[in-house]
Amino acid sequence: GAVVSQHPSWVICKSGTSVKIECRSLDFQATTMFWYRQFPKQSLMLMATSNEGSKATYEQGVEKDKFLINHASLTLSTLTVTSAHPEDSSFYICSALTGFVHNEQFFGPGTRLTVL
Amino acid sequence: ELKVEQNPLFLSMQEGKNYTIYCNYSTTSDRLYWYRQDPGKSLESLFVLLSNGAVKQEGRLMASLDTKARLSTLHITAAVHDLSATYFCAVDSSGSARQLTFGSGTQLTVLP
Numbered sequence: 001g002a003v004v005s006q007h008p009s010w011v012i013c014k015s016g017t018s019v020k021i022e023c024r025s026l027d028f029q030a031t032t033m034f035w036y037r038q039f040p041k042q043s044l045m046l047m048a049t050s051n052e053g054s055k056a057t058y059e060q061g062v063e064k065d066k067f068l069i070n071h072a073s074l075t076l077s078t079l080t081v082t083s084a085h086p087e088d089s090s091f092y093i094c095s096a097l098t099g100f101v102h103n104e105q106f107f108g109p110g111t112r113l114t115v116l
Numbered sequence: 117e118l119k120v121e122q123n124p125l126f127l128s129m130q131e132g133k134n135y136t137i138y139c140n141y142s143t144t145s146d147r148l149y150w151y152r153q154d155p156g157k158s159l160e161s162l163f164v165l166l167s168n169g170a171v172k173q174e175g176r177l178m179a180s181l182d183t184k185a186r187l188s189t190l191h192i193t194a195a196v197h198d199l200s201a202t203y204f205c206a207v208d209s210s211g212s213a214r215q216l217t218f219g220s221g222t223q224l225t226v227l228p
Contacts, residue, residue, distance in 0.1 A: 042221075097213060
């Protein structure tokens with residue numbers, strides 16, 4: 001149980017375009033999901049907390065108008081990188097809070113974004 | 117602000133040897149997680165430590181948590197090549213897994 005999927009696995013886009021990444025909890029309902037960004041050889045940095053049916057909470061320094069998050073259902077959160085630039089190239093990982101016995105975040109497989 | 121420090125950052129060891137990775141954190145928390153990440157992949161949950169004195173073991177890995185010392189350790193016994201990966205600890209400052217702060221990671225290479 002507790003499987004989280006992401007789509008796409010990798011994407012290459014031109015500078016100035018927008019890219020949408022999907023995060024799905026496959027076998028459980030997740031009222032809360034998280035979006036992280038990981039640059040090469042670095043740790044995970046939390047970008048935002050996505051709550052079903054309400055606005056996302058962004059971490060300090062993360063532009064909410066650039067990284068649009070929508071959590072319209074209990075199994076799906078989306079991250080849209082708007083007007084992407086090369087510096088947005090990164091590995092984006094989502095996680096979902098299970099709400100099981102001791103609560104735990106389960107991580108998706110990640111999406112590699114390359115902006116040319 | 118919660119700070120989580122892992123050391124070492126890089127570790128190269130021979131197969132068959134033992135070693136310990138340390139994770140220190142700066143504020144009170146009694147929930148800590150250990151993850152493994154292979155190159156180009158996402159995180160795989162290894163251990164969930166939920167109380168002071170918690171010790172968990174899986175195969176050649178054993179994790180422990182000392183909340184008073186604000187320290188967790190990941191001990192590797194008789195390392196094998198398959199353990200080569202990056203290991204992260206993450207401290208939960210919310211008490212409900214809603215706020216994880218990750219350490220910088222330890223890149224482990226096990227040499228034949």
